[in-house]
Amino acid sequence: MRYVFVGLLVLHGAIHLMGFAKAFGLADMAQLTQPISRAWGVVWLGAAIAMVASAVLFLAARQGFWLVGTVALVLSQVAIVSSWQDAKFGTLANVVVLVGVALGFASHGPGSLWAEYQENVKSSPKRITEGSVVREEELLALPEPVRKYLRVTGTVGQPRVHDFKAIWKGRIRGAATEEWMVFDAEQLNVLGPESSRLFFMDATMKHLPVSIFHRFVGKNATFRVRLLSAFTMVDAKGPEMDRSETVTLFNDACVLAPSSLLEPSVRWESIDARSARAYYTRGAETISAELRFDDAGELVDFVSDDRFAASADGKSFTLKRWSTPLKNYRAFGARRVPTFGEARWDDPKGAFTYIELSLVSIVYD
16 A cells, blocks of 8 residues: 555656646647646646655655645645646545645644654753763672673673664564554663653554554653554553553663663572573662573563553553563674564463564664
């Protein structure tokens, strides 16, 4: 469906070139029987360029699509009206374009979850001073597998991470029996005494766009889902969300910013040579998780019994075991992180994976 719409935009734009060609005598356009002045020819050309530009922006999933698409739509319809007898059926194509532009506005225009995410990103605290470098002697208080993990991830000798922005691709589903939804996602985490997490996802459900926004700033966490980026499907909040997002935030820190495992907010218990238990405190919440490592020292799983699964409407919550298997480590600059992860619920009917993520890029501080 996505490529059909892009094809329509490009074809519609190409057809507008006919009006430009007739106006400037570049070709004999028998289909256009009415005369077209050069001034109107420029309008036809502008519509063509704007249509193709909006197709490129739509294909690249850029938030400017709806704005350029609106310009294309107006220019196109004005050109069509100027040669109504010959071009009136182009209005049908513009009706389809209008639907696409409306969805683009709902998903990325003012009032959208994407716009709210961007505003939160802009207002997130920035690092004022350089972070201190992680030293080998700071690792002495940690369990041995955690020490090894900080070494293999390149954390030692690097500044402590203040924030990171990650780009993801993947797929998600609500239950083991549901179809997968593909998505593109972006997140920003700011680490510190009161860490914050912003996670925005553009998903597709049965060819329809869905916007998903996790926000954990200050004391409270929220989780919202909008169908067609306009109709609220889930609006989850409350103490269960606060606790669940505390687990998720700590998981992010363990996986993508291991230097935060040295913070006073984390307390450790040794288990064995390949696992350790952590207790993480943020505000009034203290959660625990078991970190599991392989022989190379890489974190391969994170398991917690302190996370709640929200119902389909986000109104009720069920405490379940949550785990995130990890693999495919690679370097991003001096740091090494896993580039593929899953999240699983240990449901009474059997464990199932509800999300798979592939890391596209990550930028620190």
